[in-house]
Amino acid sequence: MPVVTDHAAVPLTPVYTIVIRESGEASVDGHQVETLPGQDARDAALALIQEKAARLDRPVRVNAKEPDGSTWPLIVDWDGEVTPLEQPHPAPAPPATRRAPEQPPATAATPVHLPPPAGEPVIPGVPLAAPGVDWAVPLPPAYREMLDAVKAADVAGRLPAAEVAAKDLEEALDDEYGASHPYTVNVVAVRANLALRRAVWTTSLELHMRAAWLRHDQQAPRGETLRLARNAHFCWKHLAAECSKHSGTHDPAQAQRRVQDLLRVLRHVDVEPIIITTTEEWAAKPLSVAS
Incomplete structure (x- = not known):
């Protein structure tokens, strides 16, 4: 029987994404999963999620995407127990609106200063200001x-x-x-x-x-x-x-x-x-x- 019976008690974030490719390789949130000799990529991906759950000391939510395009919502606990869900994960509430910072943070919106590489980069000088x-x-x-x-x-x-x-x-x-x-x-x-x-x-x-x-x-x-x-x-x-x-x-x-x-x-x-x-x-x- 699944360990997690109260699905609503599992926090809505984070939601990790496992992607299984036709080649048999797997990734978790865009990171390719390294496998041991003879290890199935799905098992390796779930082991990585299990480690994240253990670090949080609670179950976590997962979307597992198969090569045929299907997506399976899951809950994975720290002990590796996997609970499939019949419905997609609920969407989390949007973050509260905050005042813009007085000083620009070092985020993706910070202008990029690069030494001129050989070749022709496709990089605009300053990104557009973020409206959100x-x-x-x-x-x-x-x-x-x-x-x-x-x-x-x-x-x-x-x-x-x-x-x-x-x-x-x-x-x-x-x-x-x-x-x-x-x-x-x-x-x-x-x-x-x-x-x-x-x-x-x-x-x-x-x-x-x-x-x-x-x-x-x-x-x-x-x-x-x-x-x-x-x-x-x-x-x-x-x-x-x-x-x-x-x-x-x-x-x-x-x-x-x-x-x-x-x-x-x-x-x-x-x-x-x-x-x-x-x-x-x-x-x-x-x-x-x-x-």
Whole structure:
């Protein structure tokens, strides 16, 4: 029998998302799940959710998406017990409106300053101002010290340390508010920018894709969402060696493995058709030709 019998007692957030691909691979909230030899990807994904439930000391809500497009709402407890639900998870109440901050926070809406990379990036100078205050409010005071650690490392030019601090901050916000909350998604975008500035193309690609997808699903201000999607394409171009002046870090095989995920994101957020078309044309080439 399921451990969780009072479904309404389980908090409405966070709601984690497991995606099972046709290849058999799985991801949790956009993070690909690593499996042990012989381990099924579904089991590995559920084990990761079980760990998150244990850290929260309570059951959590999950949407499990199958390759055929079906979605199964579940409740997963810390001991691994899975309770399927007959109805989708209830939508959480919208966050209360807050006053805009006096000082701009270090969020995804912060202007991006990049050293000029080789190739032609698709990055506007300054993102559009966000009309929704809930995507621009500062983090709660409990997380200011962690955010200050990110800023201090960034200002000092210690980008690897800033990335580690940002990842710790994201995980803390994920545990408290969920992976799709603006607090968490904004920090994902900060991590994406840090990785981009270090030219860590694969990591930056995955983080930009995840932030763009989550923002689009929540109807966040579109200008910043499009910027993140374009930056994802920019990172992928470096992997694909389409930036002809750039050398040494391209990885066409890696680009081939990521291109379908990128196309899903580009179509999902509805970026400019030319970006989608050129990416589709590259993806259609045999790897030996594309490389």
